[in-house]
Amino acid sequence: MELIAFCGVHFMAETASVLCPEKTVLLADLAAGCSLAETITAGELRAWKAEHPGAIVVMSVNTSAEVKAETDYCCTSSNAVQVVEHVWRERGEDTEILFGPDMWLGAYVERKTGRSLHVWSGECHVHAGIRPEDIERIRAEHPGAEFLVHPECGCTTSVMEFVASGDVQAAHCHMLSTGGMLNYARQSDAQEFIVATETGMLYPLQAQNPGKRFIPVNRMAICKYMKMITLPKLRHSLINPRV
Numbered sequence: 206m207e208l209i210a211f212c213g214v215h216f217m218a219e220t221a222s223v224l225c226p227e228k229t230v231l232l233a234d235l236a237a238g239c240s241l242a243e244t245i246t247a248g249e250l251r252a253w254k255a256e257h258p259g260a261i262v263v264m265s266v267n268t269s270a271e272v273k274a275e276t277d278y279c280c281t282s283s284n285a286v287q288v289v290e291h292v293w294r295e296r297g298e299d300t301e302i303l304f305g306p307d308m309w310l311g312a313y314v315e316r317k318t319g320r321s322l323h324v325w326s327g328e329c330h331v332h333a334g335i336r337p338e339d340i341e342r343i344r345a346e347h348p349g350a351e352f353l354v355h356p357e358c359g360c361t362t363s364v365m366e367f368v369a370s371g372d373v374q375a376a377h378c379h380m381l382s383t384g385g386m387l388n389y390a391r392q393s394d395a396q397e398f399i400v401a402t403e404t405g406m407l408y409p410l411q412a413q414n415p416g417k418r419f420i421p422v423n424r425m426a427i428c429k430y431m432k433m434i435t436l437p438k439l440r441h442s443l444i445n446p447r448v
């Protein structure tokens with residue numbers, strides 16, 4: 206059996222099934238959802254589209270398969286600006302865009318492109334506790350630290366927007382994928398890093414760089430859904446696959 210076993214949450218497993226229909230995708234806990242993905246249903250998106258006939262829909266990967274089926278372009282936080290610019294280039298500069306479900310990512314794209322979108326008002330529960338003043342305070346406490354932001358999940362899109370708006374200093378700020386963050390930490394001469402992402406990322410960073418210090422921008426940036434996927438559950442789903 207060709208198999209993908211998921212440590213990620215529901216929308217990631219659904220996305221893997223859509224991209225790799227010939228493979229079996231196992232999700233270790235079916236209740237592992239995503240508060241951002243749950244802010245919009247396919248019915249709500251259809252109603253939104255009906256209010257804007259002819260508009261193009263750009264949704265981030267944090268959506269259900271049903272919402273993706275109603276979507277013209279699927280993006281990540283990392284490529285959202287390029288996808289929106291592509292739409293205007295290919296479909297015409299006057300094209301209306303419905304963007305969602307993350308309002309922080311929508312604001313970031315608007316700021317970067319200097320243009321308006323119709324933005325869904327969804328957000329992830331995790332980033333609610335990450336405020337610009339908290340970021341600046343922890344950066345002031347660690348003046349030599351590099352600031353690493355992981356832009357792939359809804360939990361840090363607010364930080365991207367704070368940096369883009371100037372509410373948080375851009376100096377020594379690096380927006381990096383998971384692999385990019387690990388590479389950067391390994392190669393950097395810096396000894397301290399402030400990390401803006403779900404706190405689980407601190408474990409591989411610390412394990413690969415025992416002499417360096419990694420400080421979460423907010424210790425409460427914990428995704429309760431990701432934490433539902435445990436090693437025993439993963440093991441159980443591999444031994445007893447229910448498809």
Ligand code: SF4
Pocket residue numbers: 214238239240241242267329330331358359360403428429430431
């Ligand atoms: S951190 Fe937020 S956006 Fe990412 S999976 Fe969890 S609830 Fe969803």
